[in-house]
Amino acid sequence: MRKFGFVLGALLLAAIPAVAKDAQYVLHIDGITCPFCVATSEKALKKIDGVKSVKSSLRDGTITVCADDEKVTFTDEQLLELFKEKGFTYRGKEETGACTA
Template identity: 45%
Template sequence: MTTKTYHVPNISCGHCVNTIERELKSVEGLKSVKAELETKSVTVEVNAEEVLAEVEKLLEEIGYPAA
């Protein structure tokens, strides 16, 4: 199990948080996701480090690239 926190400066409202969490839940191998408006961060827990590349790609595709 691997946990990683990304800084995502584009998070500006609750809708952003909901969109990120909803979209990332579709990633195969993702155990949990928590987006936070206050810290502008997204924390994910994945089965394998290889899944992190998919998480990063999807964040960029949906308009919330990690800094």
């Protein structure tokens, strides 16, 4: 009977999905002025393992990224290089907590 309880408990624990903590970042970018600029930047960010979603605002010059906090740690150096390669200027980032979208 103990074996049955142990096996049942192990199965129940295995059935509970692991919950990944996500984080939302707002990236401030100069030079993003058209839909093509947005598409280029979003495509580059989506290639990063752990990035869940990307939304841009041409008006604000920002890109909002939702990412798995355990897989992605954005550094200023990484983002400077990524946006420099695309022809834009990275100005900084804000971590705004859990993803809202």
